[in-house]
Amino acid sequence: MKDHYVPSTVDSCSGGVVVFNTDYGQVYTYKQNAVSRQRVYPMHNSSINGVDDMATLQDLHDGAILHNLQLRYTQKSVYTYIGSILAAVNPYQRLSDLYDATAIERYSRHHLGEIPPHIYAIANECYRSLWKRSNNQCVLISGESGAGKTESTKMILRFLSAMSQQSVALSTAKRASSHVEEAIVESSPIMEAFGNAKTVHNNNSSRFGKFIQLHFSQHGNIQGGRITDCILCPEI
Numbered sequence: 001m002k003d004h005y006v007p008s009t010v011d012s013c014s015g016g017v018v019v020f021n022t023d024y025g026q027v028y029t030y031k032q033n034a035v036s037r038q039r040v041y042p043m044h045n046s047s048i049n050g051v052d053d054m055a056t057l058q059d060l061h062d063g064a065i066l067h068n069l070q071l072r073y074t075q076k077s078v079y080t081y082i083g084s085i086l087a088a089v090n091p092y093q094r095l096s097d098l099y100d101a102t103a104i105e106r107y108s109r110h111h112l113g114e115i116p117p118h119i120y121a122i123a124n125e126c127y128r129s130l131w132k133r134s135n136n137q138c139v140l141i142s143g144e145s146g147a148g149k150t151e152s153t154k155m156i157l158r159f160l161s162a163m164s165q166q167s168v169a170l171s172t173a174k175r176a177s178s179h180v181e182e183a184i185v186e187s188s189p190i191m192e193a194f195g196n197a198k199t200v201h202n203n204n205s206s207r208f209g210k211f212i213q214l215h216f217s218q219h220g221n222i223q224g225g226r227i228t229d230c231i232l233c234p235e236i
């Protein structure tokens with residue numbers, strides 16, 4: 001309906017009264033003459049079945065976006081594209097196999113959009129674009145407190161670290177192992193120990209923003225990195 005569109009089915013229409021059953025279990029009853037084309041829209045198939053790229057949704061309103069995310073969430077698909085942007089819904093539980101070594105391997109072999117949306121696909125696109133575009137690449141992660149930004153950052157670092165180690169293994173110009181990848185991945189708990197706190201929104205809330213820079217060699221391995229803290233949140 002107009003204030004907040006919700007997916008519904010017409011249950012009955014008789015005696016001048018229309019009864020809608022929403023997909024979320026509510027029942028709404030309206031006088032038939034109050035149900036106008038401005039208030040009720042037919043749902044497009046893309047909204048009914050759900051899409052993994054919301055740029056292809058044919059219904060363009062908040063309700064369609066929220067419904068698509070909800071539909072995918074119930075199917076344990078927490079990632080959805082909006083073109084080249086990734087929307088992540090925090091599952092608040094470990095989803096088996098979603099982030100393991102097999103997933104890293106799989107996403108490293110596919111371009112963005114070829115297989116289901118994933119944070120690794122964004123990391124892979126970023127890594128490949130370093131050479132494809134011969135330019136620095138940047139991933140911006142934003143969301144409200146507890147949305148999963150810190151976890152997403154760690155996933156990206158994990159993926160890039162794996163790519164780095166792979167490139168070293170493949171490189172003919174072998175380098176002395178400096179364990180720089182491990183150092184970067186393992187820096188997270190140390191940063192969290194100093195800068196995180198329990199809040200009403202998040203048990204492990206970062207009370208500062210992070211600008212993380214990684215430096216890659218021409219061979220594709222991480223040579224070094226830098227973490228700059230910013231946007232300090234003093235209130236807890």
Ligand SMILES: Nc1ncnc2c1ncn2[C@@H]1O[C@H](COP(=O)(O)OP(=O)(O)OP(=O)(O)O)[C@@H](O)[C@H]1O
Nearest residue numbers: 092093094145146147148149150151202204205206
């Ligand atoms: N992909 C995920 N899979 C499983 N659990 C997750 C995932 N992302 C986040 N979580 C859970 O949600 C909690 C909050 O996530 P996180 O700390 O990343 O949020 P945040 O956006 O960084 O919050 P803040 O802005 O308060 O620091 C995590 O401690 C973890 O338990």
